[in-house]
Amino acid sequence: MEIYVKNIDGVWFGIASEEHRVLATTFGSDENDVIQSLKETLHLTGPMKTSVPSALEEKAFSAMKRIREGKGTPDNVSLCMDRLPTYTQCVLRTVSQIPVGYVSSYGGVAEATGGGARAVGNAMAKNPFAPIVPCHRVVTSSLGLGGYTGGLRVKYDLLKREKRGYTEAKNIQVESGTLKVFPVEFVLGKLEKLLAKRPL
DNA sequence: TGCAAACCATAAC
DNA sequence: GTTATGGTTTGCA
Structure with a gap:
């Protein structure tokens, strides 16, 4: 190795x-x-x-x-997930399909993968492939940032660069079901109000 | 808002 | 087997 x-x-x-x-x-x-x-x-x-x-x-x-740089995820990199637990692999593959400009929630990913929100959080926390598996695109159901192993500031910066001007949530098909995603602007908008009061 | 209890996969004992 | 541990969620005061 x-x-x-x-x-x-x-x-x-x-x-x-x-x-x-x-x-x-x-x-x-x-x-x-x-x-x-x-x-x-x-x-x-x-x-x-x-x-x-x-x-x-x-x-x-x-x-x-x-x-x-916020330019999106090229999907031609082959990652070796063999050693990871089955459910973790499923979560990582699902998260990989969140398009640039959109985010999903821990609960949303959980629903699409047949698991629990906290378990998804765990998988994200241990994501071996940051930032190629875009775990920064998973936030809380209340449109908060959630957490990020590399620091919330880093997560925030990544998301800022991924703004694409989308305005509506939508559902996308993933291998294990349907995943609800919404524009990253939803999160950033709420966050900026918050930052005005309490800086990151 | 804030807090408490329910939730779920993993890792460590 | 059992227990502890989170990048959560939801409901209720």
Whole structure:
């Protein structure tokens, strides 16, 4: 298994891969934090070897860069979820289908996947593929931000860049059922009122 | 608003 | 098996 890190426009991106399969991805402002995060996600200890990124990693890096810039999710990155619990995989795949410009709620994802809201929150918290699996697009049912492992500020910034001007909620079909999504503007609108009172 | 109880998959014992 | 733990939700004062 190898770990790759790369600084793009001041942001550190990290990838852990093995035999041409992406096992985990993450990003952050500090190189060591990114490496540490990958190791914790994969339950690894000790030093990791790094090497020159192959086409696979380069593709993943550019995907993460695009997402961070709010340009949407390229779906050509193959992620290896084999080791994850079945339900977690289902949740991650479902969340991956939330389009740019829209968000869904923990409860909504739960309904679509036949689980519980808290369980979805758990899956998000442990999402090994941030931000490629867009867990930042999952918020609370009351249009609050919810949580984010990388910090709420980061989640907020990501969502701000994903504004597309949509005005209506809609349902989309996912493998396990129907998922209700609504414009990210709904969340941002409420949030800005809140921020006026109590800054993030 | 704020609080308490119900909820559900996981990980750790 | 059992228990503890969340990036939740909902209902009710």
